[in-house]
Amino acid sequence: MLIRIPRSSDPKPSEITSESQYLSRRDWLRNTGMLGVGLALGSASGSLLAAPSADWRTQLSDKLASRSKIPDTTGDTLTPFEDATRYNNFYEFGTDKSDPVENSRNFRVDPWTVSIEGALNRPLKLNLEDLLKPHALEERIYRFRCVEAWSMVVPWVGFPLADLLKRADPTSSAKFVRFETLVDPERFPAQKFARSTIPWPYEEGLRIDEAMHPLTLMVVGLYGKELLPQNGAPLRLMVPWKYGFKSIKSIVRIELTDTQPDTTWQRLASSEYGFYANVNPDVDHPRWSQKRERRLPNSLWDPNWIPTRRFNGYEDQVASLYSGLNLKTNY
Numbered sequence: 001m002l003i004r005i006p007r008s009s010d011p012k013p014s015e016i017t018s019e020s021q022y023l024s025r026r027d028w029l030r031n032t033g034m035l036g037v038g039l040a041l042g043s044a045s046g047s048l049l050a051a052p053s054a055d056w057r058t059q060l061s062d063k064l065a066s067r068s069k070i071p072d073t074t075g076d077t078l079t080p081f082e083d084a085t086r087y088n089n090f091y092e093f094g095t096d097k098s099d100p101v102e103n104s105r106n107f108r109v110d111p112w113t114v115s116i117e118g119a120l121n122r123p124l125k126l127n128l129e130d131l132l133k134p135h136a137l138e139e140r141i142y143r144f145r146c147v148e149a150w151s152m153v154v155p156w157v158g159f160p161l162a163d164l165l166k167r168a169d170p171t172s173s174a175k176f177v178r179f180e181t182l183v184d185p186e187r188f189p190a191q192k193f194a195r196s197t198i199p200w201p202y203e204e205g206l207r208i209d210e211a212m213h214p215l216t217l218m219v220v221g222l223y224g225k226e227l228l229p230q231n232g233a234p235l236r237l238m239v240p241w242k243y244g245f246k247s248i249k250s251i252v253r254i255e256l257t258d259t260q261p262d263t264t265w266q267r268l269a270s271s272e273y274g275f276y277a278n279v280n281p282d283v284d285h286p287r288w289s290q291k292r293e294r295r296l297p298n299s300l301w302d303p304n305w306i307p308t309r310r311f312n313g314y315e316d317q318v319a320s321l322y323s324g325l326n327l328k329t330n331y
């Protein structure tokens with residue numbers, strides 16, 4: 001991951017359309033898969049019910065509408081929807097911050113299967129409807145801090161990862177959880193290149209107690225709406241006290257293991273990106289300081305630097321997970 005000087009093509013706050021303009025565009029319909037379906041079946045609204053994704057979409061929008069809003073604990077200003085959905089890291093769509101929104105316009109979520117396997121009594125292969133069915137959705141406003149030293153505050157919508165894992169009934173040998181992103185060059189253009197930026201699939205992992213922690217969320221929405229492709233549709237992880245790269249997007253496999261899994265960034269540069277990746281202003285990245293962060297929205301002229309907090313401000317809730325662990329060597 002490199003720090004990049006913004007290009008002239010990066011959206012400036014003045015150029016960014018309001019959320020209502022953004023949502024009214026054809027692109028958004030196409031992103032959700034709705035436009036393609038309507039055209040294919042020749043007519044608009046009525047035929048949407050015939051789409052393979054209709055049951056899941058109906059269920060998701062009902063659940064989004066009845067989500068419970070957890071009171072804000074950050075005390076920070078929300079990052080505008082436009083910044084959170086147009087300045088992204090998602091290497092499957094390309095490495096520039098604007099690549100994910102630009103290259104995900106035709107992304108189709110269906111068909112999608114999430115497999116939960118490994119050290120558990122009840123292996124599960126779930127389509128999106130079955131995955132979502134037993135879970136009520138919560139909206140949680142979390143700070144989100146990328147290892148590249150920029151950050152946001154976003155209202156994610158989802159449910160605790162612990163509730164999903166419990167459905168599969170982990171055994172006592174489940175010590176870690178490993179996550180995998182979809183590999184499909186038809187849907188993720190950067191996966192078409194033989195010598196690509198990173199080895200696919202993108203992989204991440206957590207210790208079982210981190211995975212079961214109540215702050216750890218499976219995300220299916222943001223800003224009260226369906227999760228957009230550039231943010232990791234249909235299902236992504238959110239671990240707010242860790243650097244952003246832990247929060248793996250577009251998950252298809254969750255595996256419970258007895259050994260610590262390899263993770264993508266650790267494998268690429270283990271001296272720069274560790275397994276724990278807890279936000280820590282006292283442990284600098286070898287190439288830059290982690291003492292401060294640029295809070296979005298910002299610009300070259302107004303970088304909006306703020307101090308970085310231990311565990312991204314969630315120290316009270318999570319520090320006990322790491323008692324006795326040297327956080328300098330276990331970065």
Ligand SMILES: Nc1nc2c(c(=O)[nH]1)N[C@H]1C(S)=C(S)[C@@H](COP(=O)(O)O)O[C@H]1N2
Pocket residue numbers: 084087088089090091092145146147181202230231232243244245246247248249250
């Ligand atoms: N599959 C996958 N997941 C990923 C990434 C990625 O490139 N591929 N990037 C990570 C990084 S570095 C960050 S900062 C966050 C960005 O999430 P956002 O675009 O929703 O802000 O996604 C993380 N999850």
Ligand SMILES: [Mo]
Pocket residue numbers: 089145146147148243244245
């Ligand atoms: Mo990141």
